[in-house]
Amino acid sequence: METLIILLIGILVAVATYLILSRNIIRVILGTAVLSHAVHLLILTLGGLKTGNVPLLTEADAPYTDALPQALILTAIVISFAVTAFILVLAYRAYQDNGTDDLDALRGTNDE
Amino acid sequence: MMNNIIVLPLIIPIMVGVILVFLRPYVKTQRVISLVTMLGMVGISLYILNKIQTDGILRLDFGGWEPPFGILFVADSFAMLFVLIANIVTAICLIYAFSSIGESHEKMFFYPFVLFLIAGVNGSFLTGDLFNLFVCFEVMLLASYVLITLGGKKAQLRESIKYVVINILSSWFFLVALAYLYGTLGTLNMAHLSERVAEAGQGPLLTTISILFLIVFSLKAGLLLFFWLPGSYSVPPTAIAALFGALLTKVGIYALFRTFTLIFYHEPSITHTLIGIMAGVTLVVGSIGAIAYQDVRLISSYNVVIAVGFILVGLAVATQTSFEGSIYYVMHDMIAKAMLFLIAGTMIALTGKTKIDEMSGLIRNYPLFGWMVFVVTCSLAGIPPLSGFVGKLLVGEAAIESGSYVLLALAFISSIVVLYSLLRIFLNSIFGETIISPEDEVPLKKGMIVPIILLAIGTVFLGLGAEFISGYVSDAARTLSNPSVYIEAVLGGN
């Protein structure tokens, strides 16, 4: 199972890298979103994929799973949600003001 | 242990910032409240710093969850010195903002976001948990994203996209490194990590992970991977650029010092050599940049880069003396860089030009301002008795002791370059014949010169009063070179 998930992460990272390297800003943003999903999966996998109970809630001595990776992922999701939302608005404003969504055209210098 | 006071540098700016959101139309009230808050933070930091000297390292377990299970804040002298200077610099930059930032910015939540920024910065300095460090980084970065785009000029929007994307990428690497570290060691509490690394030995796997962290923090600190820095630091309004130049790279530097003295200190021949090489290259490339450009803001930005290289020489050498030197230098650099950026912005505001050969003779129109440029030049070049001197001296001394002559040479050549690049500003723009006739002279606002003078007083005090703060600095350096002190404070007594 771990191997499969790691492969999936690899595919996601490859897709994201392709998207980020493109010139269109929306693709870059989609790329960062995919990238964040990949790393969330990575945290989950490296924390150990086990089945078990909710920790600490009951006192049965059944095996329980480590809750920390999930807490980390939830936090990371919230953060990547906020950042993605911000950069979407930013890209929209930049598109309106600069009149282009092509990153090559956005290169520019400050000497204009 | 119960030390709720050490969470205040994080929580008070956040809460006050939120309250200021409600006070959006009342600009004057916002100014007063934000300045009073920052002054209060300075007072609280001083109090905590002195409490550490008597009670030892303080720690606060959030929600009563004892380490290594919960999130915790740890305040040692090293962290608190950073917090103290960061809060002082922010307060002074706020004073500059009052007269320069403009009402439209002030109504677009400028003050709340400055407070969120400083909350993130303080949180990053104080946290004792690597994942919490990531969260505080993000709080700081989100606030900085907003501040850098505030106003929405074309150049700002263009540069901020690059700034945001590069930071998203580096945050991603941070998460990857965290995932690997958690998968390997099963903990994210810094003291606990240090203990486990010491037990398990820092094998190739852990060294690789440590290099991943090195990449992440180098991106934030502008160590070698600084290509994003000059562009994005030269577009926002002056007060914001000064805050960025003074604070943001320092958070990366703090993280580098913390991880490579507390957790990954077992393989210095790999990691610290790498840091040394990166610092050396940063010094060289930063120096080239500082000489190459004519734009005062770009020159200032490359000076930030040079300083990062210099401070990290102290980490690469890794002795108690070099740590002391780096700490002195960081404190000096926060104050002097803020001053440099404020001066650069003021020059642009006064003349309307950005290039140094388009300005001339400012000292005839504004004598006091001209002498302030001279002070910052001397301070950054490390001329005694100003603040840059002590740090440079100690780092140099440590480099000689440990035989790192290449780094020593690079560090001091870079100091000469700093002096040259700033003298170029001074001779071109400040000295010489004035080109501004008395009728066209833009009056220099009090609100602009007062913060610059305050920072100048800061740099003089830090230089002359080095004796006065040496107790705090040597305590901080002692904690850095003896990880067991920190570990004992966090995990001991359970």
Next chain:
Amino acid sequence: MKINDVILRTVTRIVVFIILTFGVYLFLSGHNTPGGGFIGGLVLASAIVLLYLSNDIEKVQKSLPLDFKLVAASGVLLATGTGLGSLLFGVPFMSQTFAYFDLPVFGKTELTTVTIFEAGVALAVVGVVVTIILSISEDE
């Protein structure tokens, strides 16, 4: 461009209430079972966004006169306030507590300070999401 959205509007009228109820359910079940302030807040926000989509912005704003930036701010204030509240009782920052109460309708109920914290989170999420959507849509 005028599109015939009669189906969307009719469905929205019913569905919004289902979504809102579900959001509240997720929010309340938060601290012991899957759910919580963030997810509940997202669901609540999606209901409001659906309202904005099916009616025009002015119409919704007339019946729902809220500045969502301030909603977000009050959420953060509430969440950090509960953390700070523990300072008053002399326990570490962010300490939470709970107790059981006999309420008239619900019987024996567990009430905890986590819920107040979560309410803050939910408000913050609703405020932020709606603000973002509005800031993209408004200037056309």
